[in-house]
Amino acid sequence: MLCFNRLVAAALAVALAVPPAAFGQQLSDAPPSDGPPLEIGPLNSSVISLVPPGIASGVFGPYGSKDSRLAGGNGTANGNASLRAPLTAVQLPDLGDGSGGALTLQEERKVGERxxxxxxxxxxxxxxxxxxxYLNSVAARLAAAASAQYIGGYKPDFQLFAIRDPQINAFSMPxxxxxxxxxxxxxxxxESELASVIGHEMGHVLQRHIARMIAVNERSGYAALAGVLFGILAGMIANSGDLGSAIVLGGHAYAVDEQLRFSRAAEHEADRVGFQMLAAAGYDPYGMPSFFERLERASMSDAGVPAYARTHPLTTDRLADIEDRARRAPYRQPRQSPEFGFVRARLRVLQDRSPSEYAGDVRRFTAEIEDKTAPNVAANWYGIAVAQMLIGRYDAADAxxxxxxxIFTADEVQEGEVARSSPSLDVLASDIARRAGRADDAVRLGEIAQRRWPGSHAAIDIHLQALLAARRFADAQALALQATRADPDEPAWWRYLARASAGAGDALAQHRATAEALALEGAWPSAVRQLKAARDIEAIDFYDLSIVKARLHEFEARYKAEREDERNMR
Structure with a gap:
């Protein structure tokens, strides 16, 4: 029982970004030592693109385009080379075996996916x-810097997502x-403040803190870890980030104290790795200390301690270390991506849920413009447009x-940039038209968005929604099929393909696409039923039948394997 409780505490610690202060003391809680760096080594010899996979150059302004300001670069190969500028050696605390013990990289990924x-x-x-x-573009920029600086012993496929929760918090998973x-x-x-938090969380992943903490305590099996994380993360998200929820596993309830937190050594390591990536990627090095200091001031106010400060304790040693590193970092003039302001304004609205709250957002954005306190006037008007659309005031949203x-175009011209649009602006234009019932306009604007930003998932998504709303099922089917081939692990594209195929009267394609979406979501019995329905279609030809049968056999085998894993968890 003691062994399993330690596993629970350690797994909780990293998956929820909360440290295992309540379990065995094998992990040092002392200030970081000056020992040698961990997990440092070349990943590969290839030049890593700064543009996220599948996103075209220029989608996010400076990311890999001619406007790149990364470490003084110009968006060319020389700009990439600037990422390799030597930094002061990062001294990381000793957290144990950097290999992650018995938990392999493949197992970590499998746990995270489930x-x-x-x-x-x-x-x-x-x-x-x-x-x-946008979040993945920031992560890709930081990951490119990590690779160029030989940070981390492996290169994860980072995938970032947002949680609708007003608490100030973030967390990493396997x-x-x-x-x-x-x-x-x-x-x-x-943007540099946001990147500093993302870099910190990426540091936890690159340094394999989950695997290392578990390896230090007990050489526990993958199945037990999967079960713990499976319940913990599901409970946390379902409860909007409540870190004090109880976890039930195998008929036993384990009360998880809200005060569990990472050891200070792990936090220091994530800080230092994150800071090195932040500086090497061309962000403002002061972004990390400025954000953490503001959280620290909030912690001392009557407003209560922010969730991030609770789950990532901001000790005096941590703050002093980060400030010292920022002072010693070379000065750079980072250029903030326009998307930061637009997405930030968008999330100010999307974190609300009701028309009355959206109306309040309109009033607040408007007041900031009138009082001249809005840091980005174009972003404020964009936020007003999003809120008005969600209320159903489509003319006001268009205006x-x-x-x-x-305003955005005028600002770009004043800064000497070529006047252009942005994914946020173009996607919202199509979304407003679709919701207003102007299906043809929505398709036209969706086509413009995708043509301008061919690698933007948001542009593909809004174009697909517009085509379906206009009942152009054949066009939607072709576009969705293209998306599934480019990104077969994204359930949304398969869902769109299923809807378009149903509208086009293609039952075989509908069943197969629905099965793929369900499989990616872990609904194996339903996926199997869809493939059996496809198999039983009378008009199916021999070639398609062979494909369906092979996929059916594969799904049944994978379902059986997952059931076996679940039995081993008990």
């Missing part, structure tokens, strides 16, 4: 492509999945979006 199925089903999960695209609360995003004042676009 937990994410539950996360996506939770009411707090925010399935907003504009937000996901395999590269990182959640960012809307409350944390809207609290940040600059606000037009103001946002004109």
């Amino acid at each position: 937990v994410m199925r539950q996360v996506r089903r939770g009411p707090g999960y925010l399935a907003d492509w504009l937000t996901r695209d 395999g590269g999945f990182i959640g960012i609360n809307t409350g944390l995003f809207v609290t940040t004042q600059t 606000a979006l037009d103001k946002a676009r004109r």
